[in-house]
Amino acid sequence: MNQIISSESSTALSADTVLVRKYLDRAVRPAVLDEETQKTYKANITQLMRQKNARLVAHYYTDAVLQDLAEESGGFVGDSLEMARFGRDCDAEILIVAGVKFMGESAKILSPEKTVLMPTLEATCSLDIACPIDKFSAFCDQHSERTVVVYANTSAAVKARADWVVTSSIALDVVEHLMEQGKKVLWAPDKHLGSYIQKTTGADMLLWDAACIVHEEFKVRGLADMRKLYPNAAILAHPESPSAVLEMADVVGSTTQIINAAKQSEKSEIIVATDQGIFHKLQQVAPEKKFIIAPTAGVEASCRSCAQCPWMGMNSLESLYGSLQESSNEVCVDSALATQAMIPLQRMLDFAVNNQLKVRGKA
Numbered sequence: 001m002n003q004i005i006s007s008e009s010s011t012a013l014s015a016d017t018v019l020v021r022k023y024l025d026r027a028v029r030p031a032v033l034d035e036e037t038q039k040t041y042k043a044n045i046t047q048l049m050r051q052k053n054a055r056l057v058a059h060y061y062t063d064a065v066l067q068d069l070a071e072e073s074g075g076f077v078g079d080s081l082e083m084a085r086f087g088r089d090c091d092a093e094i095l096i097v098a099g100v101k102f103m104g105e106s107a108k109i110l111s112p113e114k115t116v117l118m119p120t121l122e123a124t125c126s127l128d129i130a131c132p133i134d135k136f137s138a139f140c141d142q143h144s145e146r147t148v149v150v151y152a153n154t155s156a157a158v159k160a161r162a163d164w165v166v167t168s169s170i171a172l173d174v175v176e177h178l179m180e181q182g183k184k185v186l187w188a189p190d191k192h193l194g195s196y197i198q199k200t201t202g203a204d205m206l207l208w209d210a211a212c213i214v215h216e217e218f219k220v221r222g223l224a225d226m227r228k229l230y231p232n233a234a235i236l237a238h239p240e241s242p243s244a245v246l247e248m249a250d251v252v253g254s255t256t257q258i259i260n261a262a263k264q265s266e267k268s269e270i271i272v273a274t275d276q277g278i279f280h281k282l283q284q285v286a287p288e289k290k291f292i293i294a295p296t297a298g299v300e301a302s303c304r305s306c307a308q309c310p311w312m313g314m315n316s317l318e319s320l321y322g323s324l325q326e327s328s329n330e331v332c333v334d335s336a337l338a339t340q341a342m343i344p345l346q347r348m349l350d351f352a353v354n355n356q357l358k359v360r361g362k363a
């Protein structure tokens with residue numbers, strides 16, 4: 001069974017859409033800094049991090065300058081699973097998470113003894129917003145015979161209600177493992193990732209109805225046209241993209257899996273269906289290749305995201321410096337909730353250690 005719930009009528013805007021728009025109104029892009037100012041900020045931040053024994057952990061979707069700073073200062077750039085692991089294992093007293101809220105919360109849950117700061121606490125995720133704990137908990141209660149598997153892009157409260165937390169790099173393997181045990185799955189919140197897992201594994205899954213506003217804009221028609229322009233190109237896609245886009249992809253995987261596939265690909269042209277922030281790392285690991293962004297629904301003013309997460313884009317050198325200097329924007333998770341959320345998170349991390357992660361498809 002593969003059922004999608006939808007609580008609203010299709011004519012009116014759903015409550016989730018209205019809520020996501022409210023958050024989007026507050027997602028202001030930081031000012032672009034000239035090179036000299038960037039240099040000064042980078043030097044000041046590096047010095048402060050040394051003084052305070054702090055480490056910067058950044059996601060591939062954040063600004064290139066933050067990714068460089070993380071690597072140059074002994075921090076880390078990675079996908080959401082790797083960010084969580086690095087944060088837990090490093091010996092810093094302070095972690096600064098450049099990413100979105102759920103990443104900061106995961107870091108805090110896994111490292112309760114560390115102070116976790118974020119450049120901004122306003123950076124969230126449409127998947128997290130569209131899966132409020134009260135509705136989600138009621139949904140779980142209605143289907144108590146199912147194993148609850150939630151994507152990492154959720155609140156601490158939703159994680160605390162789950163049996164498993166997964167990221168996109170491990171979701172297929174975990175659901176396959178549960179299927180082999182004869183388990184039925186309740187999946188939330190990303191319907192595209194859920195339906196991709198369901199189709200690939202054949203697992204019995206009940207899906208929550210939410211989507212990433214960035215990946216949902218990749219359109220199969222535009223992609224088919226682009227393939228005509230670049231007939232020899234490989235297509236790499238993040239599994240939050242719609243199923244028609246995923247069906248055209250040579251490789252479907254997490255951000256790190258996309259980067260690895262690009263590096264290993266024999267193709268010299270690569271079309272990428274994920275946030276444009278990843279191009280910084282792609283160009284570093286395969287400078288000889290041409291990377292092309294997959295087409296989105298609109299351009300400029302007609303485009304809600306244009307393959308750029310508005311919340312990831314809120315992280316800046318200025319806001320990072322401010323939060324580090326004042327120890328502001330601290331991520332706090334209720335300790336009882338954190339203890340409960342740690343169980344499914346730890347289950348994922350143990351599973352990752354015991355299983356070789358796979359990338360489906362070939363480029």
Ligand code: 13P
Binds near residue numbers: 079167168240254
């Ligand atoms: P990854 O785990 O692949 O980095 O994805 C996180 C995310 O938010 C993608 O939109």
Ligand code: SF4
Binds near residue numbers: 124214
């Ligand atoms: Fe959430 Fe999409 Fe942004 Fe990732 S890209 S943080 S899934 S809104």
